[in-house]
Amino acid sequence: MKKGKSIKLDNREIEDLITLARLNLKDDEIESIKHDLLRILEYVENIKEVDISNVLPTFHPLNSHNIQRKDEAKEESLKMVEKLLKLVPKKFGRYVKFEKIL
Amino acid sequence: MNNEILTIERIRNGLLKKEFSALELTKHYLKKIEREDKKVMAFLTISEDLALEQAKKIDELIEKKEDLPPLAGVPCAIKDNILVEGIKCTAASKILENYIAPYDATAVKRLKESGAIILGKTNLDEFAMGSSTEYSAFFKTKNPLDLERVPGGSSGGSAAAVCANFAIFSLGSDTGGSIRQPAAFCGVVGLKPTYGTVSRYGLIAFASSLDQIGPLTKNINDCKIVFDIIKGKDEKDSTSVDLKDDFEPSNFDIKNVRIGLPKEFFINGINTKIESRIKEAIRFYEKMGAKIVEISLPHTRYALACYFLISRAEASSNLARYDGIRYGLSETSSSGLKNFWDYYCKIRGNGFGKEVRRRIMLGTFILSVGFYDAYYLRAAKIRTLMIKDFERAFNEVDFILTPTTPDLPFKIGEKEEDPLEMYLSDIFTVSANLVGLPALSFPVGKVDNFYASLQIMGKWFDEAKMFELAKLYERYYDDK
Numbered sequence: 163m164k165k166g167k168s169i170k171l172d173n174r175e176i177e178d179l180i181t182l183a184r185l186n187l188k189d190d191e192i193e194s195i196k197h198d199l200l201r202i203l204e205y206v207e208n209i210k211e212v213d214i215s216n217v218l219p220t221f222h223p224l225n226s227h228n229i230q231r232k233d234e235a236k237e238e239s240l241k242m243v244e245k246l247l248k249l250v251p252k253k254f255g256r257y258v259k260f261e262k263i264l
Numbered sequence: 265m266n267n268e269i270l271t272i273e274r275i276r277n278g279l280l281k282k283e284f285s286a287l288e289l290t291k292h293y294l295k296k297i298e299r300e301d302k303k304v305m306a307f308l309t310i311s312e313d314l315a316l317e318q319a320k321k322i323d324e325l326i327e328k329k330e331d332l333p334p335l336a337g338v339p340c341a342i343k344d345n346i347l348v349e350g351i352k353c354t355a356a357s358k359i360l361e362n363y364i365a366p367y368d369a370t371a372v373k374r375l376k377e378s379g380a381i382i383l384g385k386t387n388l389d390e391f392a393m394g395s396s397t398e399y400s401a402f403f404k405t406k407n408p409l410d411l412e413r414v415p416g417g418s419s420g421g422s423a424a425a426v427c428a429n430f431a432i433f434s435l436g437s438d439t440g441g442s443i444r445q446p447a448a449f450c451g452v453v454g455l456k457p458t459y460g461t462v463s464r465y466g467l468i469a470f471a472s473s474l475d476q477i478g479p480l481t482k483n484i485n486d487c488k489i490v491f492d493i494i495k496g497k498d499e500k501d502s503t504s505v506d507l508k509d510d511f512e513p514s515n516f517d518i519k520n521v522r523i524g525l526p527k528e529f530f531i532n533g534i535n536t537k538i539e540s541r542i543k544e545a546i547r548f549y550e551k552m553g554a555k556i557v558e559i560s561l562p563h564t565r566y567a568l569a570c571y572f573l574i575s576r577a578e579a580s581s582n583l584a585r586y587d588g589i590r591y592g593l594s595e596t597s598s599s600g601l602k603n604f605w606d607y608y609c610k611i612r613g614n615g616f617g618k619e620v621r622r623r624i625m626l627g628t629f630i631l632s633v634g635f636y637d638a639y640y641l642r643a644a645k646i647r648t649l650m651i652k653d654f655e656r657a658f659n660e661v662d663f664i665l666t667p668t669t670p671d672l673p674f675k676i677g678e679k680e681e682d683p684l685e686m687y688l689s690d691i692f693t694v695s696a697n698l699v700g701l702p703a704l705s706f707p708v709g710k711v712d713n714f715y716a717s718l719q720i721m722g723k724w725f726d727e728a729k730m731f732e733l734a735k736l737y738e739r740y741y742d743d744k
Contacts, residue, residue: 224505
């Protein structure tokens with residue numbers, strides 16, 4: 163396989179990426195993150211030389227299959243709900259409270 | 265009390281013979297940490313109340329002459345990305361600075377049921393992302409063997425705590441070497457178990473197809489004892505499996521053992537003093553009757569690249585959960601924020617440190633349209649080829665031996681600003697995570713003030729055999 167062209171990212175693409183990543187980055191940080199990103203992408207370029215035709219991907223190191231359980235409430239789970247609710251910063255009764263989303 | 269010579273077995277005997285009580289022992293360790301951890305900075309949180317309460321319960325059992333559980337009174341430390349109920353769990357991140365764990369991780373639950381005493385939570389690179397513990401949002405942990413140097417990472421606090429005798433053992437987590445590399449840097453034993461053998465329930469996720477919890481200890485026997493307690497299927501982690509346990513240690517005969525040395529791992533650039541210690545250990549096994557075979561794992565040269573891509577992709581998805589709404593860092597005043605996205609981006613921008621942001625950015629990039637196939641999918645396919653490499657190798661050999669790290673611990677600050685340099689210190693460890701294999705690191709000899717560590721990779725689920733192989737050298741080395 164041909165070696166891919168070295169990656170270039172312009173500021174517009176970096177900004178799109180920041181939006182996708184849902185991160186507020188400070189302006190002075192954008193340059194340094196861009197620099198690091200390009201260095202890593204350059205480092206991983208060598209994977210392009212591997213012949214991967216007819217190879218299936220591995221997403222999980224052991225054979226995995228879906229495991230199901232009965233849909234039933236356990237007392238333990240109900241106690242856990244109380245514990246988890248304690249961690250919520252803003253609440254309205256037993257609801258998580260937040261600003262309007264739509 | 266000289267706690268340097270204590271082991272799990274000696275503590276048990278000491279308690280039974282009433283040489284000391286569990287409470288005395290616990291207080292001794294707490295005092296030692298209070299006195300000496302100012303220099304090492306291994307702990308983020310000390311769980312004194314929990315530890316004292318646990319110790320009193322053990323003393324009551326002794327008083328009533330009841331059976332003692334296997335880790336009764338054994339003081340331990342837990343990496344701060346593993347949940348201990350009621351104790352702060354920060355993952356060394358500002359985003360979880362005040363997060364109190366609502367439940368026990370399964371591994372922790374099993375330790376508690378076995379009578380272990382939890383002294384506190386140890387420092388790490390934020391969300392376990394790093395190789396030196398310098399990326400902790402709170403402070404840097406020092407290497408107890410040389411305070412100017414890093415303890416390794418990300419389980420740097422856990423390794424330093426065992427090395428400094430602040431605990432008999434600790435738990436760490438290993439995604440690309442995060443137990444083995446700090447164990448090597450601090451001269452202790454560290455095990456990354458086969459993927460699936462230890463439940464990940466209650467481990468704060470970094471890269472779910474690579475993460476495993478494992479022990480750090482002072483010797484192989486303690487490592488085996490702790491591993492046997494934390495392993496096993498857990499209905500709360502659907503990827504956990506039961507270990508087949510039909511191996512009899514007395515059947516282990518080194519004369520029937522075939523050891524593979526992968527030529528791709530014995531490369532230029534390994535510290536020559538480390539290399540000569542490793543070769544000495546290999547010669548020892550050969551003298552004992554093991555057959556030494558050179559093997560090839562041809563896709564090793566792509567391992568680090570695949571690891572970068574897969575771990576960053578998984579991290580960027582896993583860390584999407586930190587929204588500041590249900591738990592963790594939050595903003596009470598939402599003035600000036602236009603909508604939900606504004607809030608979400610602000611919390612994450614403020615709450616995550618630079619290395620975590622860097623990884624989320626790379627992960628997001630390689631999962632985005634147009635790049636997914638070229639990077640993530642391609643890495644996942646090379647992962648398949650790596651698994652085939654190892655399967656082939658294990659047709660010829662029983663174990664694969666390599667150094668754990670190419671070099672000795674580096675100086676604090678030396679690589680902090682150069683992430684790529686930092687990542688390269690994991691070059692020998694990432695393969696075991698990608699392939700899901702068990703890998704054990706243990707010291708095989710002194711190099712200057714530090715230790716050279718050997719990494720044993722075994723077949724999937726062959727931990728028990730790896731312990732026997734390691735014990736042989738440990739016994740020989742202790743006698744020397």
